Amino acid sequence: MTIANIKTRFAPSPTGFLHLGNVRTALFSALLARRWQGIFLLRIEDTDRERSRAEYVDALLDDLRWLGLQWQEGPERGGPQAPYAQSEREAIYEEYYGQLEDTGRIYPCFCTPTELTVSRKAQLAAGRPPRYSGTCARLSPADRRARLERGLSPSLRFQVPNGQTVEFTDLVRGPQRFASDDIGDFVIRRADGTPQFFFANAVDDALMGVTHVLRGEDHLTNTPRQVLLLEALGLPVPHYGHLALIVGSDGGPLSKRSGDLSVRELRAQGYLPEVLLNYLARLGHSYEQDTWLNVNELAAGFSPDHLGRAPARFDEAHLLHWQAEGVQRATYEQLWDWVGTGVRDQVPEEVTEAFIATVRPNIRFPADALFWAERFFGVELARSVESETAITAAGSGFFGHALAAYDQYGADYPALTANLRERTGLKGKPLFMPLRAALTGETHGPELARILALLPAETIRRRLQACC
Ligand SMILES: Nc1ncnc2c1ncn2[C@@H]1O[C@H](COP(=O)(O)OP(=O)(O)OP(=O)(O)O)[C@@H](O)[C@H]1O
Structure with missing residues (x-):
């Protein structure tokens, strides 16, 4: 196609x-x-x-x-059929009401909302689908004139032809058929002069x-x-x-x-x-x-x-x-813009890219990025209950060894963890979890190796020291 x-x-x-x-x-x-x-x-x-x-x-x-x-x-771009707001197209609609009037396809309707409601209810009560009963279609020209002279503002109704079938092929739902007899004459211009949808x-x-x-x-x-x-x-x-x-x-x-x-x-x-x-x-x-x-x-x-x-x-x-x-x-630039000022104000300028690379796999919303920015760079570290438990279970000696390993290997994660393993005899979760808990106050989160490289050395020492 x-x-x-x-x-x-x-x-x-x-x-x-x-x-x-x-x-x-x-x-x-x-x-x-x-x-x-x-x-x-x-x-x-x-x-x-x-x-x-x-x-x-x-x-x-x-x-x-x-x-x-x-x-x-x-709107704003214009085009050959401007204007593109219907409120500015009333003069155009007038022309088409005129055409329908000339061909006798519309008539003024003076029915009040109350009259229409009463008629709708009566039809429903009689088990018929409600549609306009055609009252004003039957008014004589003299009746219409008299009502207009009394200052009544009519709506305009389109006269639906009887006995026809309207057919079209819907792009989604396939062939469609509607009997015109089921469609009541409908308003195309409201009594206040505005066009109907x-x-x-x-x-x-x-x-x-x-x-x-x-x-x-x-x-x-x-x-x-x-x-x-x-x-x-x-x-x-x-x-x-x-x-x-x-x-x-x-x-x-x-x-x-x-x-x-x-x-x-x-x-x-x-x-x-x-x-x-x-x-x-x-x-x-x-x-x-x-x-x-x-x-x-x-x-x-x-x-x-x-x-x-x-x-x-x-x-x-x-x-x-x-x-x-x-x-x-998303690109680094998109995410840095997206995280919002709360994050931008906290993350040191020289590590913004490293911050995004570190947290990217763990965030879905700016609020998540803010959470990690606060954990990494906030002055006070609020620790979760789970991380307190992990720290207590490791004991203060563990963090003394961690400090010594950090002093020796800095952010070289494989070397640091190998050294800590030697010093403590621990491996796997008992080794990594207390370290993560001490550094971030959480027992889950971004890769520890990246966190170690991201946090200022002074923060790392202070946080390990606080657990000794
Ligand atoms: N729930 C929906 N699901 C899919 N399309 C919808 C839904 N509601 C409206 N649309 C479509 O959105 C388009 C714009 O519709 P419109 O501006 O009239 O909004 P609307 O949500 O129907 O508004 P209102 O609640 O004021 O009637 C139309 O094509 C309409 O069919």
Whole structure:
């Protein structure tokens, strides 16, 4: 399969911080475009005036950039179909409402929210699926005029044709068929004049030349409405692919409203961007390799054919696995930046690289690096209970020998430990554990040989002396 001139998009609403479900949609869309040298477009769907906020727009742009999911068209970058925020496109929408009006495909609806609720309840009580009953479609022109003269602000409803079947082939879920009779006439412009999602989203995709729409399965039932609208407007219908949703540990889909697992939060904890990409790319999508892939490799192996239909559950253990891998792969510069000021302030300048090399296999988060920086370079050494036990068991004579061996061999670990073995007759754990406990206050941790080379000689002597 080859796809020419592909354009994909991510179209979030700025109503909260992006969560892993949102970001996986962005990632798959970006990978699909990159795979076929196409364009990845970003559009801000801020038509919900009450819930949309400028700070969420800034946050989502920042999150996507941090993840390396740079868009080629969209906010800040511009493009042939600017503007890319729906709140700035109302004049464009007016033109298309006009077209639908001219062709008699829409009508004003004066029903109040209360009337709609009553009708919905009555239909449910009668065991029917709720849909708009068509009250305002039956108003005469005189009735409509009278209501408008009374100053009522109508919404605009799209008149769904009867007796049709809407069909499309979903990129993930295969052939789909919906009976138009099951779809009630739906609002495309709210009474406050703002466009409804179905309308603005479909019109923008068409005008912006989007060829492939990957989005969450929560939109599957919107698609037949959007297909009908685009057909009524004579606009091109993109290929749709509906992705299984990511569910949290409670089994419910992640949602911005409930502030689920935001990228910000994960970033603040110290997750690395490529870690999230490697994790998310495998959540509901299979790759031949289960090894670490960079973004180009993720794109090269991406295909809608490898997308699964079952909901994908967020699994922290998998994410932690990728995080451990990401830390091993990061450069010294990346990690030195990532560990944060608490670590940078404590580690002496001349051993920063040695510090990172020493702790790298034992850390997954900046907090872990801080833990070791404090153990190595803190003035006061807080010892764990286990290390106190190991020190007591070794006895003070052991540390006198250790000091003598250190004075003779310094940080030459093989020579020092061989000498200590000779002096004490100990080997294995009884030899190494008390040494580790005295030097770090812990009975686990980075390689002892590296620790010996990293700590200032004066610290080593002081800590061994303290156990004598
Ligand atoms: N739990 C989820 N798993 C996978 N994709 C999701 C999930 N929730 C939303 N998406 C997808 O993320 C994209 C952006 O959606 P949107 O900005 O509407 O976020 P949302 O989380 O649904 O927000 P809200 O909670 O405010 O409804 C859409 O394609 C949507 O289908």
